[in-house]
Amino acid sequence: MIQPIYLYGSEVLREKAAPADLSKKEELAKLIEDLRDTLKRSEGCGLAAPQIGVSLRVLIVDGDEMEEVYPYLKGFKRVMINPEVLEESASLCEYEEGCLSVPGVYCTVRRPERIKVRYWDETFTEREEEFDKFACRMVQHEMSHLDGVLFTDLVAPIRRKMISKKLINISHGKVATRYNAKVK
Secondary structure, three states, X not given: OOOOEEOOOOHHHHOOOEOOOOOOHHHHHHHHHHXXXXXXXXXXXXXXXXXXXXXXXXXXXXXXXXXXXOHHHOOOEEEEEEEEEEEEOOOEEEEEEEEOOEEEEEEEEEEEOXXXXXXXXXXXXXXXXXXXXXXXXXXXXXXXXXXXXXXXXXXXXXXXXXXXXXXXXXXXXOOOOOOOEEOO
8 A cells, every 4th residue: 555655854764663573474564565555656766664654674675766777777676674784895985865755855975885784575584685886775775764864864064054944844844746745
């Protein structure tokens, strides 16, 4: 079911999400379905459970929306339950990021170039996987949501000051989106 996306200023986006209970398979399957439906409707490339008001460590990424810019992302789809970074490269890279919870704001963010992640997939199978390029960026961005961190927290102070008026407007619901959104 399509859920509203919580916008900048919503408390749930600042909470450290709780680990998902893997024994609650039906509840998690429903949450994953809601994440998929909501992501598809919003035409984004990733969504974390806190963005639909559920403070659990679950996220999805879907590279198909980025295929025109990054052809290697065609078919790149992951569901990650309780993901944790096992390793990250010392080398950093910069990409411009945006977020469904921070509509209309885009900033260059530095993050590790490569990461290795352990997670459980939607079949509740434990996996370890390495990510690089923009796939790595997508996973890191969504994992940040699970810790209550937004990409705007990771930009240079001068850039944060430049976008502060937009962030205030978003937190007051003064923003247009092509998807159902709310601040709570």
